[in-house]
Amino acid sequence: MSESTTPEPTAAGTAVLGQTALLQTGGLSVRYGGVSANSDVDIAVGAGEIVGLIGPNGAGKTTFVDAVTGFTKATGTVTLAGERLEKASPHRRRRAGMARTWQAGELFTDLTVAQNLAVAVQPVGLRALLSDVINGSRPPAETIERALDLVGLRDAADQFPGELTLGQQKLVGVARALVGGTRLVLLDEPAAGLDTHESRDFGAELRRIAATGIGILLIDHDMSLVLDVCDRLYVLDFGKVIASGSPAAIQDDPAVISAYLGSPEVDPDAGTESSTPDAPEETR
Numbered sequence: 549m550s551e552s553t554t555p556e557p558t559a560a561g562t563a564v565l566g567q568t569a570l571l572q573t574g575g576l577s578v579r580y581g582g583v584s585a586n587s588d589v590d591i592a593v594g595a596g597e598i599v600g601l602i603g604p605n606g607a608g609k610t611t612f613v614d615a616v617t618g619f620t621k622a623t624g625t626v627t628l629a630g631e632r633l634e635k636a637s638p639h640r641r642r643r644a645g646m647a648r649t650w651q652a653g654e655l656f657t658d659l660t661v662a663q664n665l666a667v668a669v670q671p672v673g674l675r676a677l678l679s680d681v682i683n684g685s686r687p688p689a690e691t692i693e694r695a696l697d698l699v700g701l702r703d704a705a706d707q708f709p710g711e712l713t714l715g716q717q718k719l720v721g722v723a724r725a726l727v728g729g730t731r732l733v734l735l736d737e738p739a740a741g742l743d744t745h746e747s748r749d750f751g752a753e754l755r756r757i758a759a760t761g762i763g764i765l766l767i768d769h770d771m772s773l774v775l776d777v778c779d780r781l782y783v784l785d786f787g788k789v790i791a792s793g794s795p796a797a798i799q800d801d802p803a804v805i806s807a808y809l810g811s812p813e814v815d816p817d818a819g820t821e822s823s824t825p826d827a828p829e830e831t832r
């Protein structure tokens with residue numbers, strides 16, 4: 549039982565969503581020694597919404613995912629569908645319906661797609677191991693099929709990752725996080741390495757997943773994917789949210805252009821170190 553059952557959605561979260569958020573963080577903060585990796589981060593994701601989290605390298609995006617999913621020590625609140633989870637273990641948060649992908653989320657090349665998903669949901673611990681030995685290892689077939697359905701890859705269940713396109717392999721990575729009643733998925737650079745065409749297809753699949761009611765938090769440096777597919781964006785810089793809003797509003801926000809969109813990483817023509825506050829169009 550959590551100590552408090554009262555969610556405390558921030559004004560920002562409720563105002564934007566006009567509904568109770570699926571995920572709501574309140575004042576989430578993480579310190580690594582002298583570094584404030586996340587500082588009072590309030591982020592909301594609604595059911596069926598794709599929310600982007602962008603920012604320069606080292607801004608604290610992965611730290612935020614680690615803090616929400618319980619993989620790093622944080623202060624502040626994490627509420628999923630009204631349930632306070634900031635004190636819960638990563639395992640309990642997973643069971644409550646939140647799942648994540650990892651930046652280096654490679655698939656097992658000698659396992660089939662279905663087996664890659666089954667491995668991801670194998671329960672851990674001695675009791676689970678004993679039950680596996682007694683009952684035989686039976687992957688939950690319907691759950692796996694459903695997750696593959698969500699990413700449009702049901703027919704690929706018996707194929708090996710090497711037989712799939714890179715875009716399909718990335719979707720298998722997403723499917724692994726969708727197994728077993730996931731309501732909110734946090735995707736950490738899931739489209740890394742995809743070309744423009746693959747990235748567009750990948751974005752279309754994300755939209756299909758969100759249309760089923762799953763909330764998605766998307767971290768990616770591929771700005772055309774993020775601007776195209778997200779309903780709303782948050783921008784982190786030095787661990788703090790410096791802006792939030794629609795993709796159109798974010799593209800025109802001078803603070804964002806200065807901190808991120810005007811950087812050479814996104815716009816190689818924008819110069820070296822300095823930002824280009826006057827040139828938001830060039831960042832598209």
Ligand SMILES: Nc1ncnc2c1ncn2[C@@H]1O[C@H](COP(=O)(O)OP(=O)(O)OP(=O)(O)O)[C@@H](O)[C@H]1O
Nearest residue numbers: 580583584585603604605606607608609610611612
């Ligand atoms: N385990 C850790 N121990 C100490 N410092 C860390 C740790 N993880 C991250 N940091 C620091 O916290 C800050 C935020 O890092 P984080 O990886 O969250 O940024 P990011 O926005 O995800 O970056 P990128 O876009 O490069 O993935 C950085 O200064 C980083 O060096």
